[in-house]
Amino acid sequence: MATDDLMTRALEALGDDGPLSAEAIHRLAGPAGLADLPATMTIADVAGLLDISPHTLRYYERAGLVEVARDGNGHRVYDAGAVRRLVFLTRMRLSGMPMRDLRHYVSLVDAGGHTVPERLDVLVEHRDTIRRRIRELTLSLTAVEYKIATYGGSTGPDVPAGGPLTGTGRTAPPDEPLRRTLATPTTMTR
Amino acid sequence: MATDDLMTRALEALGDDGPLSAEAIHRLAGPAGLADLPATMTIADVAGLLDISPHTLRYYERAGLVEVARDGNGHRVYDAGAVRRLVFLTRMRLSGMPMRDLRHYVSLVDAGGHTVPERLDVLVEHRDTIRRRIRELTLSLTAVEYKIATYGGSTGPDVPAGGPLTGTGRTAPPDEPLRRTLATPTTMTR
DNA sequence: GTTTGCGTTCGAGCGCGCTCGAAGGCATAG
DNA sequence: CTATGCCTTCGAGCGCGCTCGAACGCAAAC
Structure with a gap:
């Protein structure tokens, strides 16, 4: 970064x-x-x-x-x-x-002091950038938490049917079911 | 980045x-x-x-x-x-x-599937990284919000006594009074 | 036919924010 | 006296994640 x-x-x-x-x-x-x-x-x-x-x-x-x-x-x-x-x-x-x-x-x-309004603009913009970033991270956090949860304790509902090692990697964890969770991204405090 | x-x-x-x-x-x-x-x-x-x-x-x-x-x-x-x-x-x-x-x-x-535990470790660690980052950003956000607030509408309680343009820049905005605000960083929703 | 458009491979380049190292100055410790 | 240690300046280097451009291929549009 x-x-x-x-x-x-x-x-x-x-x-x-x-x-x-x-x-x-x-x-x-x-x-x-x-x-x-x-x-x-x-x-x-x-x-x-x-x-x-x-x-x-x-x-x-x-x-x-x-x-x-x-x-x-x-x-x-x-x-x-x-x-x-x-x-x-x-x-x-x-x-x-x-x-x-x-x-x-x-x-x-x-x-000098006459630039205070412009300084405020800069600060306000940065504040908004931080807020957006927090929201973005909160969404990602929810997704990651969901993914962890659906992994089960060890081998979960992932690594499903189509055997492991299958090239492109459907072995990969679930990326699918996130709808309800993401629709309610208020989960941040969890 | x-x-x-x-x-x-x-x-x-x-x-x-x-x-x-x-x-x-x-x-x-x-x-x-x-x-x-x-x-x-x-x-x-x-x-x-x-x-x-x-x-x-x-x-x-x-x-x-x-x-x-x-x-x-x-x-x-x-x-x-x-x-x-x-x-x-x-x-x-x-x-x-x-x-x-x-x-x-x-x-x-x-x-293959036998790496699921380690994958979970990676995810959990990343989850924690995201959480820390959100906390960090939330603290910064509070600080920036405070600074914006204390700037007043234009020239605020800053740009105080010691005239502007004074070299090292005590012209700078307040970095001081943040204690109570930061002590209660629950302000995120504001 | 040529042109336009979308794709390919490959290696080089860029912007950012550090991070490092060489070569040296000065002061205190032993 | 010689270390040891912390500082100085300066320019170069690095790690990251792209980002770009050259040179080319193929195909559908005109």
Whole structure:
């Protein structure tokens, strides 16, 4: 996934250390979350905070998404503003917004307050994209759940009559009966 | 979208012709959906059915995901089995399963009925991946919705004191107050 | 006949978002 | 003093999933 690398890693991280790690970024949500930030942070600090690599942080900077000051040694110094922006950017990336759009958004921010309406447009569009994606995933989820269910515990009603190994693979699991289930895609909470 | 190209196109398609087109694949869900398929289809037929390009269909075949017969002219002839498999594959791709996993799954199917347990493992894992992704997106959605809300109608409580255009961009919208909202991420239906 | 249209194979190319590695600077530890 | 470690810049490379184009075949339309 192009747009997906970050997400992919986040999802994989989930497997690593419990069901909370991919939500790392969301933990820094409240005023508290951003208030208890140190005044400045090193690249390693920020990388740890956002659960992305220093390489990626430098990449974002090169891409023009943030400006980061340097200390006497030429090392990056992330102030609260830069960190806040990176929190936002990472959230957007995680929810699938492409770099291109992020660059656009950032250019609007840097252009001044008069771009607020256009910024809102961007956000609203992204919100709708997320909603569509959730709906899409919910439908797929229902289909996959159905398929799992009809597989039985082991060998189910699939692998039916026409013997196994039959070339093109009618050995394949059922793709058919989904009508009622899909007609009621409210199953998400299951 | 590495993993994302298909999804991206699906999402873009949504914009094109109403809120239903990305769900094209889900329309062919029920037994009816698959029953009313012609006995055989051309590549253009299948491409239209699945809303993917003939190029992509050939690519899937080259990748070893389906076998497709040829007619006297060397043209592809998709039988019902191939189409069913492609419906499944497309669904999985749309929900983010990487080609790699799809190849693995298909190899299991082609290996015979004794691989059903392992196939189930794959499906269950993918189900969990989808669920995590939905949760992740739901959190992001809440954050974006909050941000939109606090932007006010135009210039909101953001773009506050410290004048606009101030370099690093405290001009940026609020990333702070999300605590209560995020603590109750049940807001998905809003 | 030629043209149009739809198909074929094959290998190369692309866009995305990282990801890496080389070559070096500076500072603290031993 | 020499490590060790963390940082720097820069450009190149990678993995993914398409996507494209060239060169060609066959068949129905005109």
